[in-house]
Amino acid sequence: MPRSQKNENFIDKTFTILADIILKIIPTVLTEKQAFAYYRDGMSAQSEGEYAEALQNYYEAMRLEVDPYDRSYILYNIGLVHTSNGEHAKALEYYFQALERNPTLPQAFNNTALICHYRGEQAINQGDPEAAEVWFDQAAEYWKQAILLAPANYIEAQNWLKITGRFD
Template identity: 70%
Template sequence: MPRTQRNDNFIDKSFTVMADIILKILPANKKAKEAFVYYRDGMSAQGDGEYAEALDNYHEALKLEEDPYDRSYILYNIGLIHASNGEHEKALDYYHQAIELNPRHPSAFNNIAVIYHYQGEKAKEAGQSDEAEAFYDKAAEYWKQAIQLAPNNYIEAQNWLKTTGRSQMDVFF
């Protein structure tokens, strides 16, 4: 049974009804509409923690979706799933692909920075201070880009940049 027929809470049902209405009136071709259905079902599955099903839907959406901006969000969501599963290298790959298609995607920049910061913390715990510093520097570069795109969204990152001396900027916005 398609996921759109299984939604049992009010919000999911409302979202599905609205999405179906929008799909019907959008001046998009059949392929784009079908891609959106897979994307919507992927988001629903992801929200329910059904990551394998979400990945299947996202990969089907990628086969159909031609718009680079829309593809970037599909790739970003695939990255989110891999990151939540601890597959950081895969997540980084998908986030980078998303940025290639949409260089104004602050969440992708932020998530890359978060992974690099995490890797820096792990290297520091393992006594590898040079490697930790390299990861922290990478995190800083990606956080700076995220902050430039969305200055009010990453206050904690701004504070970290300032307190670690990795940013010369006092104000980002």
């Protein structure tokens, strides 16, 4: 049974109904519709914590999708799954690929910054303040990009940048 028929909560059902309507009325080629259906099913699986199923759907969507902008969102969501699984190096690869295709994706900059910040905290816990500063500086650069693209969305990051003296 397709994922779109398994949704149980109201928001997922509403999204699925709207997505199905859009798929029917927008004049697109079959592969684009199929790619979107896999993407939609991946998002649904991801929201339910079914990460293996989400990845399978996202990889199928990537196989079919040719538009770089649409591919950027698929890559971003693959990065989210890897982040959720604690696979930060893999997540960063996918965030960078998403940003190559869509350099105006603030959430990819934000999540990259979060991973860098986390690594900075790990370096502090391991007694390596120099490495921590490098990671924190890297996080600051990514957060600045996210804030530039979406100034109202990353208030905590803005506060951290100001408190640490990294806000230019």
